[in-house]
Amino acid sequence: MMPKQNILDDAKLADQFQDHIDADEKIEPKDWMPDKYRNTHIRQISQHAHSEIVGMLPEGNWIGRAPTLRRKVALLAKVQDEAGHGLYLYSAAETLGISREEMIDQLHTGKAKYSSIFNYPTLSWADIGAIGWLVDGAAIINQVMLTRTSFGPYARAMVRICKEESFHQRQGYEIMLTLCRGTNVQKEMAQDALNRWWWPSLMMFGPRDNESPHTEQSMKWKIKRKTNDELRQQFIDNTAPQADFLGITIPDPDLKWNESRKHYDFGEIDWDEFWTVVKGNGPMNKERLDARKKAWKEGTWVREAALAYASNKVH
């Protein structure tokens, strides 16, 4: 009898759960939730956290070479913000019953993914501008949507994070603007960075809707409120006029304002490249993961010492 009773209860709970979501009420960690909802969130929030942490590496690559003291301080602070985002997000995921160590282990073993954009190299100072402008810009579009996601801790983390991300984006754009108003060499540097970061930035929104199997369930649970293609279009519509203002050219011959759609039309993304990077064979996948594993491994004795000292003091 018991199992049947449980199934009935679960069905009732699931209905109530969906009612909450339909009424736009937040789900909190102690509330009942379907296992699949819990696991989807653990996966998504931890991957988001990993992206923040791995994302520190490409920009960290230019801290030592920042051209002025002002730029150096701004870049250091920006990369530090990303570490803070990682912290909030790991904490949000922990409310669902997974530890930070487990999540980090999943990153290191490759079980958990992170955003593929960070598997591209930063080759010039202009990349720091381009990343702020395009990568943080794309992240914001996704994250603004997530401030209204159904899971309370995730939504609240996003509110804090979005404020900082929009600052990062303005800062990145300002770097690009300075370069584009500078010498020819600087402008070339800016154009080259746009050429290299444009398409990977569009890929940040994920596969096209008809190839995105999770979208329907995610919309129903209000994890997502817009589809990948809608978000990508929004990003392009925002960004194209900004490139015009800079006076540099988006590397897409098909990019054109479509008056009847009131949107920009754009060319085809290289989906082979997208999947190649997702599968681990991008230009920097190995180096990024190795750097994270190395930091964690070399930090082991430090973490152990801190724990031992704390418990020595108590006893």
Place this chain on the structure above:
Amino acid sequence: MKDTLYDYLLILGDNPLILGHRLSELCGHGPTLETDIALTNLSLDLFGQVRSLFQYAAAVKGGNATEDSVAFLRSERGYKNAILLEQPNIDFAHVMVRQFLYDAFNLPQLEQLVKSKDKTIAAISAKSIKECRYHFRFSSQWIRRLGGGTEESHRRVTNAINVLYPFADELFNETMAEQKMKEVGIGADLAKIKPIFVNEINETFNEVGLKVADIAPRIAKGKEGLHSEQLGHILAELQYMQRAYPNMQW
């Protein structure tokens, strides 16, 4: 006098510049996220101090000098940081011992400099000393953790002390600029700092069974522009953009 003040500002500013650079190398590579953030905070504070000191140095120098020309456009022999600060991030124990030695020196130095007859130095120091107090708490606490943590951490921190402590003496070798600035009431009296430094170090080390006895100081003349082989590599990175793309706005 103006030249001496400028030199003195370089001595004050190059220590946080080079240490800030070393700490910034760790951003994204810390042993925990919390420690990563804390180390970056130290680095940010230090670069903030550098900016204030070099803006002042640029004003003292006059002409086209800016905080950036002071920071980036000197030759290697023109940098006046103590050699301790350019030592590499061998492991977290080296990072913390280097930091602790500098903080234990710099805190009493700033306590004198807040009373400097030079109002700008006094004002910069008044801001820096708050940060330095925090840095000292942070680094001394880590020395305790590492010294009183595990066998491995105790061994590593002992090793780092053996490597780095012999460079600490240079901080107290008075250069011409430091002597002159002391005499006119602008600079700190290094001789007065030494006993405070030794006392702080010994107290913290004793708490967790660490020692500095019997380590002879090494010849180190970074403050006079004679550096270890480390600095050239730091400058190659630090100056890269300014050297590769001169006279541009960033």
